[in-house]
Amino acid sequence: MGKRINRQSVLTLVGVLLVYAIVQGSIFMDILPPFVALTLIQVCIFIILATSLNLINGITGQFSIGHAGFMAIGAYVAAIVVVKFHGPLLLALIAGAAAAAVAGFLIGLPTLRLKGDYLAIATLGFGEIVRIVFLNTSYVGGASGFSVPKTITWTWAFWLTVLSIIIIRNFIKSTHGRACISIRENEIAADVMGINTTKYKIMAFTIGAFFAGLAGGIYANYLYIIQPLTFSFLKSFDILVMVVLGGLGSLTGSVLGAVVMTVVSAALSGWPEWRLVITAVLLIVMMIFRPKGLLGTKEFSLSFLGKKGDKNASSKD
Amino acid sequence: MPLLKIDKLSKSFGGLKAVSNLNIEINDGELIGLIGPNGAGKTTVFNLLTGVYEPTEGSVKFQSKDMRGLKPYQVTQSGMARTFQNIRLFSDLTVIENVKIAYHQRSSYSTLSAFLRLPSYYAGEEEMQRKAMELLKIFNLEDKAEEVAKNLPYGEQRRLEIARALGTEPKLLLLDEPAAGMNPQETHDLMNLIRWIRQQFNLAILLIEHDMSLVMGVCERIYVLDYGMIIAQGTPDEIKNNPKVIEAYLGEEVV
Amino acid sequence: MGSVTEQVLQQIVNGLSLGSIYALVALGYTMVYGIIKLINFAHGDVMMVGAYAGWFATTTLHMSFIPALLIAMTVSAILGVLIERIAYKPLRNATRIASLITAIGVSFFLEYGGMLVVSPQMRTYPPVFPDTIYNVGGIIIKYGDIVMIVTSIVLMVLLHGIVKYTKIGKAMRAVSFDTEAALLMGINVNNTISATFAIGSALAAAAGVLMGVYFNTINPLMGIIPGLKAFVAAVLGGIGIIPGAMVGGFFLGLTESFVSGLGASTWRDAVAFLILILVLIVKPSGLFGKNIREKV
Numbered sequence: 001m002g003k004r005i006n007r008q009s010v011l012t013l014v015g016v017l018l019v020y021a022i023v024q025g026s027i028f029m030d031i032l033p034p035f036v037a038l039t040l041i042q043v044c045i046f047i048i049l050a051t052s053l054n055l056i057n058g059i060t061g062q063f064s065i066g067h068a069g070f071m072a073i074g075a076y077v078a079a080i081v082v083v084k085f086h087g088p089l090l091l092a093l094i095a096g097a098a099a100a101a102v103a104g105f106l107i108g109l110p111t112l113r114l115k116g117d118y119l120a121i122a123t124l125g126f127g128e129i130v131r132i133v134f135l136n137t138s139y140v141g142g143a144s145g146f147s148v149p150k151t152i153t154w155t156w157a158f159w160l161t162v163l164s165i166i167i168i169r170n171f172i173k174s175t176h177g178r179a180c181i182s183i184r185e186n187e188i189a190a191d192v193m194g195i196n197t198t199k200y201k202i203m204a205f206t207i208g209a210f211f212a213g214l215a216g217g218i219y220a221n222y223l224y225i226i227q228p229l230t231f232s233f234l235k236s237f238d239i240l241v242m243v244v245l246g247g248l249g250s251l252t253g254s255v256l257g258a259v260v261m262t263v264v265s266a267a268l269s270g271w272p273e274w275r276l277v278i279t280a281v282l283l284i285v286m287m288i289f290r291p292k293g294l295l296g297t298k299e300f301s302l303s304f305l306g307k308k309g310d311k312n313a314s315s316k317d
Numbered sequence: 318m319p320l321l322k323i324d325k326l327s328k329s330f331g332g333l334k335a336v337s338n339l340n341i342e343i344n345d346g347e348l349i350g351l352i353g354p355n356g357a358g359k360t361t362v363f364n365l366l367t368g369v370y371e372p373t374e375g376s377v378k379f380q381s382k383d384m385r386g387l388k389p390y391q392v393t394q395s396g397m398a399r400t401f402q403n404i405r406l407f408s409d410l411t412v413i414e415n416v417k418i419a420y421h422q423r424s425s426y427s428t429l430s431a432f433l434r435l436p437s438y439y440a441g442e443e444e445m446q447r448k449a450m451e452l453l454k455i456f457n458l459e460d461k462a463e464e465v466a467k468n469l470p471y472g473e474q475r476r477l478e479i480a481r482a483l484g485t486e487p488k489l490l491l492l493d494e495p496a497a498g499m500n501p502q503e504t505h506d507l508m509n510l511i512r513w514i515r516q517q518f519n520l521a522i523l524l525i526e527h528d529m530s531l532v533m534g535v536c537e538r539i540y541v542l543d544y545g546m547i548i549a550q551g552t553p554d555e556i557k558n559n560p561k562v563i564e565a566y567l568g569e570e571v572v
Numbered sequence: 573m574g575s576v577t578e579q580v581l582q583q584i585v586n587g588l589s590l591g592s593i594y595a596l597v598a599l600g601y602t603m604v605y606g607i608i609k610l611i612n613f614a615h616g617d618v619m620m621v622g623a624y625a626g627w628f629a630t631t632t633l634h635m636s637f638i639p640a641l642l643i644a645m646t647v648s649a650i651l652g653v654l655i656e657r658i659a660y661k662p663l664r665n666a667t668r669i670a671s672l673i674t675a676i677g678v679s680f681f682l683e684y685g686g687m688l689v690v691s692p693q694m695r696t697y698p699p700v701f702p703d704t705i706y707n708v709g710g711i712i713i714k715y716g717d718i719v720m721i722v723t724s725i726v727l728m729v730l731l732h733g734i735v736k737y738t739k740i741g742k743a744m745r746a747v748s749f750d751t752e753a754a755l756l757m758g759i760n761v762n763n764t765i766s767a768t769f770a771i772g773s774a775l776a777a778a779a780g781v782l783m784g785v786y787f788n789t790i791n792p793l794m795g796i797i798p799g800l801k802a803f804v805a806a807v808l809g810g811i812g813i814i815p816g817a818m819v820g821g822f823f824l825g826l827t828e829s830f831v832s833g834l835g836a837s838t839w840r841d842a843v844a845f846l847i848l849i850l851v852l853i854v855k856p857s858g859l860f861g862k863n864i865r866e867k868v
Contacts, residue, residue, distance in 0.1 A: 063669050063672070110853045111849065111852070111853065113853075114852055114853075114856060116668050116669065116672075117611050117668055117669070117672050118807075118852055118856055120611075120669075120672060121611065121803065121807070121848065121852070122848065122849050122852045122853075124800075125804075125845035125846075125848045125849050126845070126849060128800075128841060128842070128845050129842045129845050129846060129849075132838070132839065132841055132842035132845075133842065135838065136838050136839060167432050170431055170432055170433070170434055170438075171428070171431055171432055174426075174428075174431030174438060174442070175417065175420075175421050175424040175426070175431070175441065175442070175445065176428050176431050177431070178414060178417060178418050178421065179418065179421050181407070181410065181414075181418075182407055182410075182418045182421075185407035185408065185409060185410060186405050186406070186407055186408075188369075188389075188405060189401070189405040189406070189407065190407075190418070191388070191389040191390050191393075192367060192369075192389050192390070192393055192398075192399055192401075192405075193390075193393060193418055193419050193421070193422075193481065193482075193484075193485060194390050194393035194394050194419070194421065194422035194485050195390055195418065195421060195422070196388075196390050197390065203428070237676055237680070240673070240676070244673055248669075272684075273684040273685075273687040273688050273692070274684075274688070275684075276680050276683070276684035277680070277681060277684045277685050277688065279677075279680060280677045280678070280679075280680035280681035280684065280685075281677070281681060282677075283673060283674065283676065283677030283680070284659050284674050284677040284678060284681070287663060287666070287670045287671075287673050287674040287677070288659075288662045288663060288674070291663075291666055291667070291670045297409065
């Protein structure tokens with residue numbers, strides 16, 4: 001506390017720079033296989049998706065499984081800005097994220113009154129509706145897809161991911177984030193403590209949707225083509241698995257979950273059925289034996305590298 | 318004007334009248350008891366006051382303001398705080414986080430400055446930390462600030478819940494059976510604590526209680542509720558000797 | 573007879589056929605939800621397994637419709653009980669979200685495990701019934717339509733009888749009303765839950781076989797969309813309420829066939845989900861449900 005820069009943040013910064021430099025270096029020297037490059041960008045996309053879903057599901061305790069819908073909105077709006085209006089990439093990404101946020105706000109307003117599995121199923125329905133709307137819109141290519149030039153580089157994807165994590169973390173570790181957490185912990189008590197629960201649920205939902213939209217925009221501007229089928233509820237489940245695996249409520253857990261699942265998927269890409277069967281078994285076993293995920297609500301930190309006394313500062317600062 | 322004026326308040330669930338024609342007045346700084354046998358409708362009164370239930374009839378005026386239609390968080394923001402009969406802490410959060418959440422409504426910095434960690438974020442967080450620690454110190458919980466709430470012993474959880482309610486800086490504190498589950502020594506300490514809170518924080522307290530010794534010991538005036546209606550009101554001495562009250566508590570000893 | 577009337581009647585026939593599938597699957601959803609408050613996401617996949625069992629019985633074993641139907645129902649009933657015992661039972665006291673995630677896991681497992689076992693390719697159901705088509709005043713009624721509607725009505729009547737008049741049915745109602753009280757009254761809750769899964773899964777299997785017979789082809793992912801739609805039907809009728817699931821199923825079937833009849837068949841699924849969201853927002857307890865709120 002008090003100290004704004006501590007050992008922990010310095011270590012994290014060094015780690016982040018190192019990861020960036022190693023990958024950027026190998027791209028520069030042209031020794032990075034295209035498959036690995038693709039996987040790395042996908043890791044970035046899924047980290048943004050998982051951390052933003054965690055804000056809704058893990059931090060605020062509102063169970064949403066329609067994240068692919070927001071991703072789709074971000075992807076298509078960003079693609080439209082680039083392809084139809086020849087807008088710059090940054091503008092496209094912001095427009096996509098903003099559109100997803102608006103959708104999040106509008107869908108959150110009525111549905112966030114629902115609890116638990118009812119909310120889950122409503123968001124799933126919403127995600128599917130979004131997909132079907134794009135499927136039936138010939139302006140964006142319908143079922144055959146929408147071609148978008150590839151302009152996203154490792155630098156873009158990486159730093160946008162870092163920025164997303166920082167912003168979401170800053171939110172969580174503020175009084176506004178605590179308000180969200182209090183809703184997860186006990187909604188009635190939160191209400192009676194003067195927390196406008198509706199406002200904070202919608203806020204978390206909107207912020208989560210914003211970053212899902214950003215991830216969608218990155219996806220659209222990297223993969224050459226976007227198709228409605230990509231954004232089916234299976235994608236939402238993929239993101240959910242990452243969040244659950246890492247631990248609902250743990251941001252670093254989501255990052256970990258996204259990295260592990262994306263890499264495992266890439267490794268098993270030749271055997272898609274096996275990938276999903278393994279995911280399924282993992283999910284079931286996890287829920288039975290460790291329902292809080294790998295990290296629970298705790299944050300993974302590098303503080304064990306530092307002094308012992310830093311323990312509190314790193315987890316609670 | 319009284320601080321709180323409950324006028325002809327009624328609440329029915331289906332055909333059942335849980336509370337009917339309730340009139341209560343509380344002035345600034347008063348310590349009032351609301352007692353009654355099990356199922357008399359005491360907690361329903363709290364739920365009506367705090368916006369958890371919508372009254373069927375009647376009105377609640379708090380600081381001359383009509384409270385009708387306000388949501389629980391708005392009631393709290395207007396200066397009324399409560400605790401629960403069955404403790405409702407944020408049980409997986411630390412003690413200090415519990416209290417900080419109560420301070421949220423007075424927090425000074427915006428979402429934007431949280432996102433970007435602007436100077437107002439640091440100032441706001443530091444102030445909250447300081448205030449929350451002060452409050453914990455008063456309640457003798459400062460050593461446990463970083464402990465997870467659900468790991469506290471029962472009596473301390475009760476204290477924390479009161480501390481958390483005070484974190485919202487209320488003018489009126491509603492305590493729902495704060496002595497439930499406490500032993501006589503703890504109840505005695507609680508009695509002193511309640512008296513002391515009232516002076517220290519300069520507020521009025523409305524206390525629901527089963528434990529007669531606690532109510533008789535600290536309250537200046539007492540309302541007795543039975544079958545949703547006020548059957549008696551007055552000073553502890555008047556209540557003690559009221560035949561209606563004795564009848565309502567038939568079999569229970571009135572101290 | 574105007575052609576509009578004919579078209580409307582035609583869509584009603586189609587809608588009732590489709591609706592009977594939704595209704596059968598929705599019954600399983602609603603029974604399971606009623607008893608353990610779990611959205612059994614894997615229910616549509618249990619239907620798929622039933623469809624495969626029926627396909628196996630009619631092709632490899634050359635059985636006729638009724639025996640194949642019974643085999644499929646038995647296989648799925650056993651599967652349903654196994655799923656409950658292995659995956660859901662350990663989580664009975666866990667959060668509803670943990671159970672929901674597990675159900676999603678089971679669903680994946682059946683879909684993609686199914687792909688590994690029977691391969692992802694489509695299978696064609698043999699023609700179990702004659703291709704007879706009845707033309708009643710311009711409305712085309714297939715033999716399959718009749719079988720579909722009759723079979724599902726027979727099963728629903730049977731279910732109604734079981735729930736209303738048998739010992740296990742009474743136990744099911746008791747457990748769904750208050751699990752703890754039922755336990756105290758000496759009802760074997762575990763067996764009752766297993767029976768619920770068995771009956772629900774058997775009904776889903778019947779729906780699976782009917783789907784195979786009606787649409788000719790089956791594949792390992794065939795359960796996903798009808799499963800979700802059947803859930804919509806269950807919510808529509810008020811989840812946990814058995815007659816509600818039937819009405820919801822038929823309502824959804826009719827709505828869909830009218831949407832298709834209007835030439836908007838690509839929007840069919842979107843309409844179903846829109847109905848779902850609207851019902852959840854306007855009356856989350858469904859058409860036949862009562863609202864309850866948390867005690868403070």
